[in-house]
Amino acid sequence: MISSAKVKSNSTKICCYLIVTISVFLSNSVMAQTRFNVSQKKTDVSTYRHPEECIAAVERSAKTHKNNLKVWSDTAKLLHSELLDSLPASVVAEANRCVTTLKLNTLRELEYVNWIRAYLEADREQDAQEVLRRQLEIVSSKPLEDKIRVFINVRGAFESVRPVSLSVLSDLADSVIKNLPDTALEQLIKIHMSQMHLAINARDSSYLHKEANRSLSFLNSLTPEQRSKEQYHGLKTSLANSAMQFLAEAEILDSLKKGTQAFLSLKRLLFTKAGARIDDKLPYAVGEKAAPIQGDFWFTHKSIHNSQSSIANYDLSKPSSGRVNLIVFLTGGCHVNVLPSGIAMRETNKSTCWDIYSSIKRLKEKYPEIDITIVASTFGSLATTDPIPPEAEASLLSDLWLKHHDLKATLSVSSTEFFKLSDPDRRRIDMSIENVKNYTFPGVNIQPKVSFLVSPEGIIVHSAILTRSSERDFERLIDAMIR
Amino acid sequence: MKSDIIQNSDERVVSEKDLLAVCHKIGDIGSKAERLIMGAASFWTGELNWARNRVALSSDRRGFIIRLTVVRNNGVGFASTNQFDDESLEGVYNCAERRALRQASHRGNDIELESGVTDTISALTWSDETFDRTANQKAEIVKDLLDKVEDRSLTSAGYIETRGAVSAHFSRDLFSKILTSSGKMTQAECSITVRATDGTASGWAGQSGFDIGKISERDIADTAFEKCLKSFNPVRIEPGRYTAILEPQAVADLTSLLLHDGLLMSRSYAERGMGPFVAGIDHGVQRIRSKMGLKIMDERITISHDPSDPELGVIPIPGLKPVTWVKNGVLNSLAFEREYAVNELNERNTDIHRRSFRMSGGNTTIEEMIETSQRSLLVTRLFGLNIIDEGSMLSTGLTRDGLWLIENGKISKSIRNFRFTESPIFVFNNVRQLGVPMPVFSPVGDPGVISTVPHYGLQTAIVPPMKVDDFSFTSAVDAI
Numbered sequence: 032m033i034s035s036a037k038v039k040s041n042s043t044k045i046c047c048y049l050i051v052t053i054s055v056f057l058s059n060s061v062m063a064q065t066r067f068n069v070s071q072k073k074t075d076v077s078t079y080r081h082p083e084e085c086i087a088a089v090e091r092s093a094k095t096h097k098n099n100l101k102v103w104s105d106t107a108k109l110l111h112s113e114l115l116d117s118l119p120a121s122v123v124a125e126a127n128r129c130v131t132t133l134k135l136n137t138l139r140e141l142e143y144v145n146w147i148r149a150y151l152e153a154d155r156e157q158d159a160q161e162v163l164r165r166q167l168e169i170v171s172s173k174p175l176e177d178k179i180r181v182f183i184n185v186r187g188a189f190e191s192v193r194p195v196s197l198s199v200l201s202d203l204a205d206s207v208i209k210n211l212p213d214t215a216l217e218q219l220i221k222i223h224m225s226q227m228h229l230a231i232n233a234r235d236s237s238y239l240h241k242e243a244n245r246s247l248s249f250l251n252s253l254t255p256e257q258r259s260k261e262q263y264h265g266l267k268t269s270l271a272n273s274a275m276q277f278l279a280e281a282e283i284l285d286s287l288k289k290g291t292q293a294f295l296s297l298k299r300l301l302f303t304k305a306g307a308r309i310d311d312k313l314p315y316a317v318g319e320k321a322a323p324i325q326g327d328f329w330f331t332h333k334s335i336h337n338s339q340s341s342i343a344n345y346d347l348s349k350p351s352s353g354r355v356n357l358i359v360f361l362t363g364g365c366h367v368n369v370l371p372s373g374i375a376m377r378e379t380n381k382s383t384c385w386d387i388y389s390s391i392k393r394l395k396e397k398y399p400e401i402d403i404t405i406v407a408s409t410f411g412s413l414a415t416t417d418p419i420p421p422e423a424e425a426s427l428l429s430d431l432w433l434k435h436h437d438l439k440a441t442l443s444v445s446s447t448e449f450f451k452l453s454d455p456d457r458r459r460i461d462m463s464i465e466n467v468k469n470y471t472f473p474g475v476n477i478q479p480k481v482s483f484l485v486s487p488e489g490i491i492v493h494s495a496i497l498t499r500s501s502e503r504d505f506e507r508l509i510d511a512m513i514r
Numbered sequence: 515m516k517s518d519i520i521q522n523s524d525e526r527v528v529s530e531k532d533l534l535a536v537c538h539k540i541g542d543i544g545s546k547a548e549r550l551i552m553g554a555a556s557f558w559t560g561e562l563n564w565a566r567n568r569v570a571l572s573s574d575r576r577g578f579i580i581r582l583t584v585v586r587n588n589g590v591g592f593a594s595t596n597q598f599d600d601e602s603l604e605g606v607y608n609c610a611e612r613r614a615l616r617q618a619s620h621r622g623n624d625i626e627l628e629s630g631v632t633d634t635i636s637a638l639t640w641s642d643e644t645f646d647r648t649a650n651q652k653a654e655i656v657k658d659l660l661d662k663v664e665d666r667s668l669t670s671a672g673y674i675e676t677r678g679a680v681s682a683h684f685s686r687d688l689f690s691k692i693l694t695s696s697g698k699m700t701q702a703e704c705s706i707t708v709r710a711t712d713g714t715a716s717g718w719a720g721q722s723g724f725d726i727g728k729i730s731e732r733d734i735a736d737t738a739f740e741k742c743l744k745s746f747n748p749v750r751i752e753p754g755r756y757t758a759i760l761e762p763q764a765v766a767d768l769t770s771l772l773l774h775d776g777l778l779m780s781r782s783y784a785e786r787g788m789g790p791f792v793a794g795i796d797h798g799v800q801r802i803r804s805k806m807g808l809k810i811m812d813e814r815i816t817i818s819h820d821p822s823d824p825e826l827g828v829i830p831i832p833g834l835k836p837v838t839w840v841k842n843g844v845l846n847s848l849a850f851e852r853e854y855a856v857n858e859l860n861e862r863n864t865d866i867h868r869r870s871f872r873m874s875g876g877n878t879t880i881e882e883m884i885e886t887s888q889r890s891l892l893v894t895r896l897f898g899l900n901i902i903d904e905g906s907m908l909s910t911g912l913t914r915d916g917l918w919l920i921e922n923g924k925i926s927k928s929i930r931n932f933r934f935t936e937s938p939i940f941v942f943n944n945v946r947q948l949g950v951p952m953p954v955f956s957p958v959g960d961p962g963v964i965s966t967v968p969h970y971g972l973q974t975a976i977v978p979p980m981k982v983d984d985f986s987f988t989s990a991v992d993a994i
Contacts, residue, residue, distance in 0.1 A: 411860035418860040455806045459860045460799050
């Protein structure tokens with residue numbers, strides 16, 4: 032704390048004044064900021080009168096709790112277990128204290144969602160149900176869309192609290208599905224999709240099977256016209272894929288152990304059963320031939336770490352024949368701030384690719400037999416560094432990924448062809464590199480971290496964005512191909 | 515050096531050397547920081563404010579500030595203090611460091627380090643006359659004005675403010691390379707309003723700049739007084755489209771709608787399809803094109819900014835280049851920062867947005883504009899401006915502090931104010947005559963804004979008076 036004795040006399044009172052100089056901040060709030068210890072005084076929730084205040088209070092205290100948790104440096108933002116985790120007892124107690132100040136008779140028509148959320152956070156589901164009942168009463172004489180909107184809003188409230196009440200959500204979904212007319216195809220698909228996603232994220236296998244079965248029955252109940260309708264085709268495919276993936280997981284993995292062809296045959300059979308059209312290809316590039324990876328600059332982990340070893344000594348035909356291959360696209364958004372000296376590399380934006388390095392390492396450690404190829408392209412610069420030539424950029428990328436992050440992989444960097452718009456626009460327009468063209472399939476757009484698992488026969492058996500949560504899917508498939 | 519020396523100095527502002535010493539001291543305290551960026555300043559303000567013909571404030575204020583940015587473990591922490599004793603310096607560093615460590619996954623290395631300048635630019639921003647202007651000198655001018663005002667039973671309000679500041683900047687990068695710079699500057703502002711006590715007439719004049727010698731508070735007082743006398747007994751005329759003679763202040767007010775908004779002036783905003791400078795989608799390259807390269811205004815208009823232009827107030831940002839936003843009526847450039855330059859253009863140069871600008875003009879005087887008018891309006895300044903539609907820049911606001919009808923080459927009568935609904939882009943396409951550009955009253959911006967982007971702080975403008983056709987006045991208002 033600053034001693035008051037050191038404050039100057041009245042003649043030198045502090046005031047706000049403009050200083051046109053970098054980093055000199057003169058706002059009143061800044062001037063007043065001379066204390067360095069933030070008060071830890073608790074908020075008095077008993078004075079609160081609105082559910083929004085309670086929700087905010089709960090969020091604040093839950094955040095404090097969360098900040099104190101130790102997490103892996105590569106842990107993705109959303110943990111599966113998070114959905115079913117209870118809020119800490121202290122947070123629930125605070126929420127409870129807060130909602131006791133709310134009087135149900137003051138509930139206004141449009142406030143029901145926040146009331147429900149506030150009650151749920153306080154572990155008072157009965158009160159939440161009472162709010163829902165009142166709201167349904169209000170909309171009972173209104174058109175069907177209004178009722179559906181209430182269910183969807185309430186569903187959102189139930190989904191946002193922890194722990195998520197899967198049974199209530201399932202009942203709510205049932206209510207919406209029963210009430211929706213068959214013609215509301217998009218809404219129906221989306222509700223099934225969100226239930227599936229919830230089940231996947233919650234990792235509750237019985238719930239997952241229930242939802243997958245419900246989705247499959249829904250898909251099978253579609254009329255031939257609805258089934259062949261081009262509209263919502265992507266949504267239908269995605270739903271079918273998710274459902275069969277989990278319903279027949281064991282069979283799918285077993286078939287892969289027998290060989291790629293058996294795996295593909297089973298996939299196609301299941302996919303057709305799940306409502307696909309006869310001429311549909313398997314979704315997400317599964318069954319496609321993996322094209323050879325091209326590159327202008329190649330680096331291997333060994334060549335980077337052994338100055339005696341030339342890149343020419345390595346087999347650079349990727350994907351390697353006869354081996355399980357993982358092809359990882361680290362394009363565009365994965366460009367990070369590599370200082371030109373190369374000695375102090377730091378990633379500036381951990382939101383894009385920072386978590387994939389651990390996934391790649393874990394997969395390689397667990398399955399040393401697999402061949403990992405990282406595919407990148409030049410961008411003309413790295414983050415906010417000065418523009419650099421492709422060769423230097425490729426070299427910096429290899430330093431970053433193969434040396435600094437120690438990824439045991441082969442790196443292929445393609446020099447991106449580009450042109451510039453005429454003056455005064457001057458924007459650089461990048462052309463697609465061959466690798467991106469070759470690996471773009473219906474439902475699969477190349478974006479940072481998109482990864483392809485390729486069988487020893489050179490057939491793509493899985494594609495997804497490689498994250499900590501999707502890592503397990505890759506593991507199971509690799510396991511089936513290798514063991 | 516003992517930091518207490520600064521705190522207890524009798525001088526209005528302390529020396530650059532002493533401020534730099536404080537920065538180095540924090541640099542020593544923060545030896546563990548990966549990067550350290552700080553700005554320190556000592557400043558003085560002398561104000562003379564009056565209202566209802568009575569002086570309300572005559573001040574001599576002094577202050578210090580040190581603002582610190584620490585990068586630790588790739589996290590960024592900010593803290594500031596106005597106390598320079600050892601305990602506070604250590605405290606402010608610890609505070610910034612704690613904040614940095616708390617958000618260790620942030621974008622610590624995205625902060626751009628200034629390249630630092632070793633030579634000061636004070637010669638272009640410092641005026642002894644401004645710094646030495648005493649409260650008594652200001653009071654004499656105000657006394658003379660108030661005597662005149664009271665003789666005519668009028669009322670006046672306004673302020674004359676002079677400021678002086680010394681600042682120092684320090685940065686240390688990952689390789690322990692230290693860059694420092696320092697400088698000093700003065701600022702003067704004068705705004706005077708004279709009104710009829712019954713609220714039926716008003717005159718205003720004002721100017722700002724770093725050198726009070728070029729402002730002449732006495733002339734400003736006279737102008738405000740004369741304008742008030744001329745605006746007595748205003749009559750109400752029908753709103754509609756009029757030829758308007760916009761005094762430089764009105765032109766600056768209108769232009770600031772565009773030039774002061776960093777978003778509207780930004781390339782990336784236009785290229786995302788928003789704002790007034792969107793040309794449309796180029797399907798060939800699948801990009802939205804801005805209007806850069808297209809004519810958007812009268813070809814006599816050029817709008818530019820040179821950071822080393824002393825009349826605009828030198829902006830002490832190393833590497834800030836001169837920019838011409840509009841060249842002979844053609845949109846020549848829109849603002850973009852380093853991230854855009856590198857990612858979109860693969861270039862290292864930037865055109866950072868700044869609020870100060872200079873608009874080219876002609877050589878017609880306001881008197882000549884009046885003489886050559888059959889029927890038009892003379893507008894002193896505009897007030898309460900708001901943008902209604904970003905795409906067309908259709909805006910609204912009020913005329914204020916003097917509006918006159920010109921008939922047959924002469925000012926015929928004072929008229930009630932109007933609300934206008936007009937776009938500056940339409941106005942600058944309907945220019946008939948342009949006068950000699952001159953500095954206007956453009957007080958420094960919100961200190962909060964200055965704190966983050968200093969080039970937003972100075973919003974000086976040098977603009978010409980302008981005669982334009984078809985200015986749309988949409989309703990009469992009672993405000994004066």
